[in-house]
Amino acid sequence: MFFLENIWLIPLLPAIGAMLMFFFGKKLQKQTVSAVCVGAVALAFVMSCGAVWQYTHAYGNGQPFEKVMYTWLGSDTGHLTYTTKDGYPADFKAQVGFLLDPLSSIWLLFVTGVGTLIHIYSTGYMAHEGGYYRFFGYLVGRRGSVFVPVDRFLLPSQVGERCR
Numbered sequence: 803m804f805f806l807e808n809i810w811l812i813p814l815l816p817a818i819g820a821m822l823m824f825f826f827g828k829k830l831q832k833q834t835v836s837a838v839c840v841g842a843v844a845l846a847f848v849m850s851c852g853a854v855w856q857y858t859h860a861y862g863n864g865q866p867f868e869k870v871m872y873t874w875l876g877s878d879t880g881h882l883t884y885t886t887k888d889g890y891p892a893d894f895k896a897q898v899g900f901l902l903d904p905l906s907s908i909w910l911l912f913v914t915g916v917g918t919l920i921h922i923y924s925t926g927y928m929a930h931e932g933g934y935y936r937f938f939g940y941l942v943g944r945r946g947s948v949f950v951p952v953d954r955f956l957l958p959s960q961v962g963e964r965c966r
Contacts, residue, residue, distance in 0.1 A: 803860070805852030809869055809900045812853070812910070815846045816946030820939050827935030836925045839938040843921045843945055847914035854907045870899035917945045 819842030827835055861867055876882045876895035883891045902910070921941065928937055 803856060805849055806856045806860070806867055806902070807869070808849070809853050809902065810871065812846050812849050812914070813946050815842045815849070816942045818842060820943030820946060823935050823939030823942065827939055830935060832929070832934050835935045835938050839942045840918070840921045840925065842942055843914065844918045846945075847911075847918045850910045850914040853902060854911055857902050857907060864904055866901055866903035868899060868901045870897045872898055874898050913945075913948050917948075921945075 819839050822838055823835065857867055874896045876893060882894040884894055886892050924938070924941060928934055931937070
């Protein structure tokens with residue numbers, strides 16, 4: 803279960819690539835920039851393939867896999883409680899973690915696979931342009947932010963709908 807337990811590496815790898823480009827990219831050669839950025843996204847694709855493969859074999863019935871990293875708000879002591887509309891107390895917990903289910907598996911493979919192809923194509927497309935490291939820093943940084951959708955987040959327009 804290496805890939806599922808380390809699913810947090812999938813968005814982290816492109817983020818590390820972006821940080822390297824923003825801090826050290828100006829000093830690097832174009833081949834090094836290409837290797838770091840394409841390698842970060844390609845490695846995220848390999849991790850995604852491994853995670854989806856392990857998920858389909860371990861949770862073949864469609865049950866989601868959830869990896870909770872930590873509890874952001876709330877605790878097990880019951881200090882953050884609220885009352886439901888039925889009058890019963892309930893614990894409030896906001897957890898940070900990763901969830902993999904059949905739909906997110908498809909999108910994870912799609913985003914990482916197509917993202918890898920985009921990065922490979924961009925190495926040739928941007929070969930004769932200035933700001934090569936900056937372009938790849940933004941490109942790989944955008945790829946890392948796509949991997950982290952927010953789960954159970956109430957948008958202001960949805961608060962009224964959920965409270966009724």
